[in-house]
Amino acid sequence: MSEHEEEDMMSIGQHCKHPGCNQLDFLPFKCKKCLEIYCVEHRREQDHNCPNSEMGNTEIPQCPLCGQLIARGSHQSANDQVERHLLSGCKDHVLSINRKRSHRCRVKNCREHILMPFVCPSCHFNYCIRHRFSVDHQCDKMIQLRQPITVQ
Incomplete structure (x- = not known):
């Protein structure tokens, strides 16, 4: 490598502003609060004791x-x-935590809730692992297909 190429390589990246670190980082982080540049070890507000941070x-x-x-x-x-x-009498400004609802099994007396449902390819309804096969949930579409066809 020539001397000129080495200088170009050294100009890539920035030095960490944390006192005592000064590490050259090629992918530096910019703090959103103090707008200073930090390395991966000091990127969080608590890691570099950000002066503009309200902990x-x-x-x-x-x-x-x-x-x-x-x-x-x-x-x-x-x-x-x-x-x-x-x-407000403890009524307003309450944080609502939206939890993703799980899918419920379509079988009448089954109360299983599953995060990843098994969808029947015949009737296209959600089922739990126990009722995932057409035979187990007595799929109406499969029952119709199994009935003998009468030729007149």
Whole structure:
């Protein structure tokens, strides 16, 4: 390699701004809070003690009275939002956690809920692992196909 090519290779990447690190990183991370450049070891706010970070910002506040998690905007402090929640009588600003509902087995008395359903290729309904075969869930389409055809 020529001297000019070595200089070009050294100009790629940036040095970590964490005191005492100064590591040359070819894929550096930019902190969204302080806008400084960091290596992989110091990329998180708590890893480089970000001066613009509100450490409570990453935590979800909880109501001291009702115990519910409280939703808040990006420009609101946790204390302000908890106060607003308390003033509403513990009714407003509650964080709703949407859980993905599982699929329920189509068989009448089966109460199985499954994350990944087995879809019958004949009737196109969801079934649990125990009722996944057409014979096990007494598939109407398969019963119709099995009936003898009468030729007149």
